[in-house]
Amino acid sequence: MPAPLPLVPFSIPVFQKATLDNGLRVILLRNNALPLINIRLVSHFGEVNDAPDRHGLIGSMAALMTEGAGNLTSKQIAEKVESLGASIGSSSSADSMGVSMSCLSHHIEDVLAVFSDVVLRPSFPEQEVGLFKANTLEGLKYQRAQPSFLADERFSREVYGDHPYSCVSSSPEFVASLDRNEIADAHGVLGVANCTLVVVGDFELSPIMSLLNRYLGGLPGGSSERGDLPRIPERRSRKLILVDRPGSAQSNIVLGHQALPRLHPDFFPIAVMNQILGAGASSRLFMNLREEKGFTYGAYSKFSMRRFGGDFEASAEVRTEVTRASLEEFFSETERIGREDVSDQELSDAKSYLTGVFPLRLETQEGLTNAVLQQVVFGLDENYLQDYRGSIESVSVDDVRRVAKQWIQPTAFAIVVVGDASTLQEQLSGIADDVEVFNTDGQRTL
Secondary structure, eight states, rough: OOOOOOOOOOOOOOEEEEEOOOOOOOEEEEEETSSSSEEEEEESOOOSSSSSTTTHHHHHHHHHHHHHEEEEEEEHHHHHHHTOOOEEEEESSSSSSEEEEEEEGOOOEEEEEEEHHHHBBBBBOOOOOOOOOHHHHHHHHHTTTOOOHHHHHHHHHHHHSSSGGGGGSOHHHHHOOOOOOHHHHHHGGOOOOEEEEEEEOOHHHHHHHHHHHHTTTHHHOOOOOOOOOOOOOOOOOOOOEEOOOTTOOOEEEEEEOOOSSOOOOHHHHHHHHHHHHTSSSSSSSHIIIIIIIOOOOEEEEEEOSSSSSEEEEEEEEEGGHHHHHHHHHHHHHHHHHHOOOHHHHHHHHHHHHHHHHHHHTTTHHHHHHHHHHHHHTTTTTHHHHHHHHHHHHHHOHHHHHHHHHHHHHGGOEEEEEEEEEHHHHHHHHTTTTTEEEEEETSOOOO
């Protein structure tokens, strides 16, 4: 294997902070390498803020914002934006939702006019709501046919309990009950009190602020976010959850437990440790289960870190007959990384990859915008991007072992296996004292 190349020097533009006349926070990064502008309005309300029995409401609202706004129909919005070589979109995630636009800088006012309609005046036409519901219900049927979805669904519910992070999809009953008025009411998550505007690209400060005030000055005040979220349960013992999918030729495995939120000081040691354990095709899990054992096309691990909590999970799709053997290798590797020091070569390779790929993720305006949004949503330090490489380089062998021992507990894994239970139950006997079996509709059968 060739030695890593030297680090490519790069610089990150200095952030400018401003406030619109209505109080909306604005972060601006001037980058005139190309005549482009990216603008994102991000709300700190996300799907985690849905009511317990209305999971999917904020996501539905976000999906429908571009399907009619102001005096424009969905088709008119699409045609207007396309004619300008621009894009406008809206989306949601567990911790945030937002609206984005991208255009050539000399089209900024024309596109911003449509963008402001989408942000401030979405119409949520009845016809579009009906079409959205029909398409979503069909999508839910497709999801239930996918073993990867079934594994993620059961894993999330087992790890997060009553916390909203446990929901990975809306229920058919919720989608069928959606109405236009409820969706329109959910639009209130976009407000000055809980939003930040990020502008990246080719602009001059005074003109862009004037345009933003003109087109987004009508954003209402909004409300503070919900603060009564249930606690994420702590796991203390291993549990096996089988999702019975009769006739499956393979097993989909997901195992893990609760872990750390994004705003945690162990983020950088965790990133390096997981790069060694299971983040890529040269990781220990991949080399063991695929290259050495031939059990799977790929085995991986990751830490999902969110605002209010997170999880560690490892996964693979394996042949049914090697399901138990695969689990034993997962147990072995996750125990070993917390028991033994990683090699200097493994540490060096992991750091080289993470520091080398970092500037590639920021070389486009969209990538830079996404990175700034991460800082905004998770409340990261203002110098996070500037200090990223140094923070990775400072991780030691001792740090890797410490965080692996602290944040990976194989004896407390929730183990989800989707496959043919008639074949798997005997094979997996003794893996865990606590065993549950579900069908593909999510109903417990044992």
